[in-house]
Amino acid sequence: MKLLSPLVHGVVDYAVVAAFALAPTLFDFGGNAATISYVLAAVHLSLSLLTRYPLGMIKKIAFTTHGAMEAAIAVALVAMPWIAGFADTENARNFFIGSGIAVALVWLTTQYRTNQVLLREADWHPHQHSGRAATV
Secondary structure, three states: OOOOOOOOHHHHHHHHHHHHHHHHHOOOOOOOHHHHHHHHHHHHHHHHHHHHOOOOOOOOOOOHHHHHHHHHHHHHHHHHHHOOOOOHHHHHHHHHHHHHHHHHHHHEEEOOOOOOHHHHHOOOOHHHHHOOOOOO
């Protein structure tokens, strides 16, 4: 059962941005882990702002594409401590593994393909939103 609507998912997305931005300070880690956390905050903020869902601002990325990207990010988050060489830093390692699990749970419980989302994506025409007149 998919519990999270696109609106609720958007709220969670912006909370994730805040979590990645604040984690190095709250959990006392620095170096590669902190840099990656700040970059992920910026990437997730960009993804959220660009997604065609209720809390997106620019609406260029389909919500289903947003979901696929989050699935990949969830896997990368769990592996990141070993990939980036901070697996021995317990606070950072645990934050990234926990974040990966949390993002995976959000992905598993979100209604990416609601009728409302599919209709919005089917009716989406970039030229209507670019400030230029549509041509036929």
